[in-house]
Amino acid sequence: MIQATGAAKVQAAGGFRALSFDAGAPLQLSSGETIAPLTVAFETYGALNAERSNAVLVCHALGGDQFVASPNPITGRPAWWPRIVGPGLPIDTNRLFVICSNVVGGAMGSTGPSSPASDGKPHGLRLPPITIADMVRAQAMLVEALGIESLFLVIGPGMGGMQALNWASAYPRRVFACASVAASARQSAQNIALAELGRQAIMADPDWRNGAYMAHNVRPLKGANIARTAMRITDLAADEVRTRAQGFSNQEQFKIALDGGAPAAYIDRFDANSFLYLSRAMDRFDLARDFGGRLSNAFQDASTRYGVFAFKDDWRYPPQDSREIAHALIGAGADASYVEIPSGGGHDACFREEPQFEAALTGFVDAAAAARGLALQGGTL
Amino acid sequence: MIQATGAAKVQAAGGFRALSFDAGAPLQLSSGETIAPLTVAFETYGALNAERSNAVLVCHALGGDQFVASPNPITGRPAWWPRIVGPGLPIDTNRLFVICSNVVGGAMGSTGPSSPASDGKPHGLRLPPITIADMVRAQAMLVEALGIESLFLVIGPGMGGMQALNWASAYPRRVFACASVAASARQSAQNIALAELGRQAIMADPDWRNGAYMAHNVRPLKGANIARTAMRITDLAADEVRTRAQGFSNQEQFKIALDGGAPAAYIDRFDANSFLYLSRAMDRFDLARDFGGRLSNAFQDASTRYGVFAFKDDWRYPPQDSREIAHALIGAGADASYVEIPSGGGHDACFREEPQFEAALTGFVDAAAAARGLALQGGTL
Numbered sequence: 001m002i003q004a005t006g007a008a009k010v011q012a013a014g015g016f017r018a019l020s021f022d023a024g025a026p027l028q029l030s031s032g033e034t035i036a037p038l039t040v041a042f043e044t045y046g047a048l049n050a051e052r053s054n055a056v057l058v059c060h061a062l063g064g065d066q067f068v069a070s071p072n073p074i075t076g077r078p079a080w081w082p083r084i085v086g087p088g089l090p091i092d093t094n095r096l097f098v099i100c101s102n103v104v105g106g107a108m109g110s111t112g113p114s115s116p117a118s119d120g121k122p123h124g125l126r127l128p129p130i131t132i133a134d135m136v137r138a139q140a141m142l143v144e145a146l147g148i149e150s151l152f153l154v155i156g157p158g159m160g161g162m163q164a165l166n167w168a169s170a171y172p173r174r175v176f177a178c179a180s181v182a183a184s185a186r187q188s189a190q191n192i193a194l195a196e197l198g199r200q201a202i203m204a205d206p207d208w209r210n211g212a213y214m215a216h217n218v219r220p221l222k223g224a225n226i227a228r229t230a231m232r233i234t235d236l237a238a239d240e241v242r243t244r245a246q247g248f249s250n251q252e253q254f255k256i257a258l259d260g261g262a263p264a265a266y267i268d269r270f271d272a273n274s275f276l277y278l279s280r281a282m283d284r285f286d287l288a289r290d291f292g293g294r295l296s297n298a299f300q301d302a303s304t305r306y307g308v309f310a311f312k313d314d315w316r317y318p319p320q321d322s323r324e325i326a327h328a329l330i331g332a333g334a335d336a337s338y339v340e341i342p343s344g345g346g347h348d349a350c351f352r353e354e355p356q357f358e359a360a361l362t363g364f365v366d367a368a369a370a371a372r373g374l375a376l377q378g379g380t381l
Numbered sequence: 382m383i384q385a386t387g388a389a390k391v392q393a394a395g396g397f398r399a400l401s402f403d404a405g406a407p408l409q410l411s412s413g414e415t416i417a418p419l420t421v422a423f424e425t426y427g428a429l430n431a432e433r434s435n436a437v438l439v440c441h442a443l444g445g446d447q448f449v450a451s452p453n454p455i456t457g458r459p460a461w462w463p464r465i466v467g468p469g470l471p472i473d474t475n476r477l478f479v480i481c482s483n484v485v486g487g488a489m490g491s492t493g494p495s496s497p498a499s500d501g502k503p504h505g506l507r508l509p510p511i512t513i514a515d516m517v518r519a520q521a522m523l524v525e526a527l528g529i530e531s532l533f534l535v536i537g538p539g540m541g542g543m544q545a546l547n548w549a550s551a552y553p554r555r556v557f558a559c560a561s562v563a564a565s566a567r568q569s570a571q572n573i574a575l576a577e578l579g580r581q582a583i584m585a586d587p588d589w590r591n592g593a594y595m596a597h598n599v600r601p602l603k604g605a606n607i608a609r610t611a612m613r614i615t616d617l618a619a620d621e622v623r624t625r626a627q628g629f630s631n632q633e634q635f636k637i638a639l640d641g642g643a644p645a646a647y648i649d650r651f652d653a654n655s656f657l658y659l660s661r662a663m664d665r666f667d668l669a670r671d672f673g674g675r676l677s678n679a680f681q682d683a684s685t686r687y688g689v690f691a692f693k694d695d696w697r698y699p700p701q702d703s704r705e706i707a708h709a710l711i712g713a714g715a716d717a718s719y720v721e722i723p724s725g726g727g728h729d730a731c732f733r734e735e736p737q738f739e740a741a742l743t744g745f746v747d748a749a750a751a752a753r754g755l756a757l758q759g760g761t762l
Contacts, residue, residue, distance in 0.1 A: 188623075189623045192622055193575070193615070194575075194578070197582075197611055200582075200610055201582050204582070204586075204606070223585070225585070226582055229577070230578055233578070238570035238571075241573055242568075242570045315570070
């Protein structure tokens with residue numbers, strides 16, 4: 001059972017389990033503003049050991065939520081990392097205590113544009129801008145409220161990898177190991193451009209209603225579909241994009257070439273305003289910026305162990321992005337491994353069955369667990 | 382004065398000067414279908430010499446038209462290549478005869494989705510799919526009708542460069558020199574993806590009316606604006622995209638970061654259905670595909686002289702694309718020059734003031750003119 005300390009209390013937010021922080025514990029934002037009260041919705045898997053040394057924070061991607069290893073009870077979406085987090089899996093919940101929280105700015109119970117403000121109406125666009133560092137600060141409040149001083153591992157794919165890197169940079173003493181999966185220390189111009197198109201499409205949708213669609217009981221589905229396609233494009237491998245688009249059919253020449261349209265389940269869980277906030281947070285992410293433009297300076301404390309995982313034909317976060325992280329870590333004198341998986345699945349590969357990734361991640365986690373003095377798989381905690 | 386031969390006659394089409402080809406001279410399309418009658422709107426600059434050896438065909442880009450060196454009389458848009466084509470410029474109209482035609486599928490007088498079909502209504506989506514090769518075949522009909530057996534030079538930027546390469550490949554004996562400017566022999570997955578987003582945005586606009594917006598006297602301006610931004614993004618240099626997007630303002634956080642919105646003049650001349658057709662033509666372009674996937678096989682006749690011009694930070698058609706063309710030409714034993722301009726202006730640089738590009742192009746054109754036996758600049762023809 002989860003118990004919270006300090007200003008936080010466990011409660012339900014929109015049907016999700018959450019910690020709420022009252023006005024005495026505001027979230028300090030990068031913009032200089034604060035959010036109070038703050039709600040952080042989260043899930044946990046496995047049990048915290050007596051030493052409180054086996055906690056893993058999994059950070060979710062732009063399209064993710066806190067349900068890393070179990071179905072989302074509201075949307076029905078299955079666990080998003082079912083081959084990575086669970087009993088006997090690389091992040092083994094038989095021996096590790098896994099926390100996954102919905103990011104600030106998200107739409108699954110944490111404070112975000114769709115959550116209620118003090119006037120009872122959704123924050124909408126009144127919410128201040130959110131950064132990756134803000135997401136991390138909110139997670140740090142959660143982790144602290146759960147009584148965990150030091151995380152065994154912080155890990156995430158895509159936007160989750162950005163958070164993991166930001167965690168290790170901001171709180172080096174509180175992160176034993178850090179794994180970036182198919183991510184980047186700086187959002188690429190290509191990703192910024194695609195996100196910008198998605199945002200424009202949402203804001204051009206008459207049903208967006210200047211962000212107040214909830215009050216009008218409508219949703220900007222057309223814009224959401226385009227934004228989803230913008231993201232979907234870079235989930236695929238470049239070769240797949242070209243193959244799909246070069247089909248030549250008279251009757252159906254302008255049928256959507258890259259996707260059969262978004263599945264209803266995706267659009268059901270897609271909150272347009274959250275997309276605006278989270279995609280802007282990613283656009284602005286540049287971990288080196290606060291360190292004189294030198295990424296290695298962002299990793300001052302060399303005691304954290306790093307695993308950097310890239311997928312060969314990932315077009316959203318190409319291996320070059322991960323190599324830059326690895327080079328910076330080596331430049332900082334950190335203990336860093338770089339693994340490039342020869343996948344054919346594009347960015348999506350990090351969520352799918354990729355035995356080489358699973359094996360490499362298992363090796364990284366097991367080695368870190370041994371160094372931390374945690375029992376090996378099959379042992380007891 | 383222009384005189385046409387054979388099945389073609391000079392006439393006005395929608396206010397533009399054009400050649401029309403009757404049913405006896407159909408345009409054979411890559412799809413197997415034909416277009417007849419066919420209208421090709423065009424402009425010319427300078428005078429054809431007695432030997433008919435000084436004709437230059439300039440092929441326009443996706444956002445271009447036939448008004449390469451003079452204002453468009455209908456839209457008022459200024460000449461789109463004012464530093465390249467004109468008296469005393471690299472393509473010197475004091476000694477060269479320049480032809481520029483609106484591509485098939487375009488919206489400036491040539492047969493396209495907005496031009497009238499036999500029932501008097503716009504073709505709309507009834508027009509068959511168009512390829513780059515189809516644009517080139519229509520230009521070949523125009524050039525032949527003008528009594529020109531062999532072009533001194535075929536040149537174009539972006540989509541125009543694709544046409545120039547296709548010209549040299551399809552009609553090697555009719556092209557003395559060929560210049561590809563900031564172009565590619567194969568559309569990249571990134572460009573395909575951005576175009577697909579633009580198409581989806583247009584088709585999601587309620588004012589698109591399934592392509593029949595003209596009949597309803599409306600225009601899909603919101604979709605057009607997004608499509609325009611999709612193109613605009615890669616006109617800029619990657620660094621500029623990132624700088625613009627990383628601005629951090631609370632009040633205006635979702636203001637369009639990459640552009641202040643499309644200028645009215647652009648949207649006035651933007652035809653949404655033409656964008657669908659022309660962008661799909663570019664998506665499908667892969668010059669090597671009909672040659673066993675080997676680009677050098679596309680350039681069989683080594684007598685054409687090639688100039689391949691790239692701009693260092695061009696993000697739409699990066700220098701790598703141009704280098705692949707140059708490598709293929711060298712592999713084919715062709716006389717090829719590759720020039721990479723150290724610009725900071727992204728893809729747009731090819732339309733702007735770039736003294737190094739202008740000097741390099743002048744050198745290429747002058748050398749080719751000397752080889753062709755044309756009078757040098759300042760001479761008489």
